[in-house]
Amino acid sequence: MTRIPLVAGNWKMNGRRAMAAQLAAEVAAGAPAGVEVLLCPPLVYLDTVAAAAKGSPVCFAGQNVAATSDGAFTGEVSAEMLVDAGCQYVLVGHSERRTLFAEDNAQVADKFCRALEAGLRPVLCIGETLAEREAGRTEQVVNAQLEAVFSRITAAQLVGAVIAYEPVWAIGTGMTASPDQAQAVHAHIRARLSGAFGAELAESLRLLYGGSVKADNAASLFAGADIDGGLIGGASLDAETFLAICQAATA
Numbered sequence: 001m002t003r004i005p006l007v008a009g010n011w012k013m014n015g016r017r018a019m020a021a022q023l024a025a026e027v028a029a030g031a032p033a034g035v036e037v038l039l040c041p042p043l044v045y046l047d048t049v050a051a052a053a054k055g056s057p058v059c060f061a062g063q064n065v066a067a068t069s070d071g072a073f074t075g076e077v078s079a080e081m082l083v084d085a086g087c088q089y090v091l092v093g094h095s096e097r098r099t100l101f102a103e104d105n106a107q108v109a110d111k112f113c114r115a116l117e118a119g120l121r122p123v124l125c126i127g128e129t130l131a132e133r134e135a136g137r138t139e140q141v142v143n144a145q146l147e148a149v150f151s152r153i154t155a156a157q158l159v160g161a162v163i164a165y166e167p168v169w170a171i172g173t174g175m176t177a178s179p180d181q182a183q184a185v186h187a188h189i190r191a192r193l194s195g196a197f198g199a200e201l202a203e204s205l206r207l208l209y210g211g212s213v214k215a216d217n218a219a220s221l222f223a224g225a226d227i228d229g230g231l232i233g234g235a236s237l238d239a240e241t242f243l244a245i246c247q248a249a250t251a
């Protein structure tokens, strides 16, 4: 099964309108063929980014989504609003949401299901902390994060979804997982998918690696048989660097 690689730039809470427009235009102009390119800008700049990338195949995602439908939820943004604003995808369960905003597995599963209901493709972010890895609990943690979602959905609903493995200790630290460490967890995730939903679906889904991916380590990470691209933080804020990472995913 050939999976089209996916490289997503998670801008997090960075930039201003002019920077967002310029970065999106440069990414749109330089996006290589053979890889799906996804931008996750701050929500207030989504229209600007979409306008700057108009006519290009670049896709867009929210960085977060409300766990509920529209209503009296001050400060939240619904899945339907993200669709309305031009998003095809949404990140759910990013480790910064889990750690800094106390999102637990159940809330993440709620958000995942809401995204599906609205027709968005969720990008489920999972990963262990350094303490969990050192305690030999990586698979256990990842299993619980997956199971919270798997127990709520069918195989048919999972078509088109994406899973991003982002070890918390590698995010923004410059401490990238080695290609072998990343591939081992990705193979484990695919095996869990296969066990829960069958080999065909498991083979069709894209698994991204995230955590200090840079232009000089992307190719070796993406060479992993079960690594289908990346979720890029800091390095996605520079067009040349991000495009080099996108290029590495096409190889």
Ligand code: 13P
Pocket (backbone or CB within 6 Å): 010, 094, 166, 170, 171, 172, 173, 174, 210, 211, 212, 213, 231, 232, 233, 234, 235
């Ligand atoms: P960095 O690439 O800055 O480590 O961030 C990874 C990440 O959290 C992407 O969602």
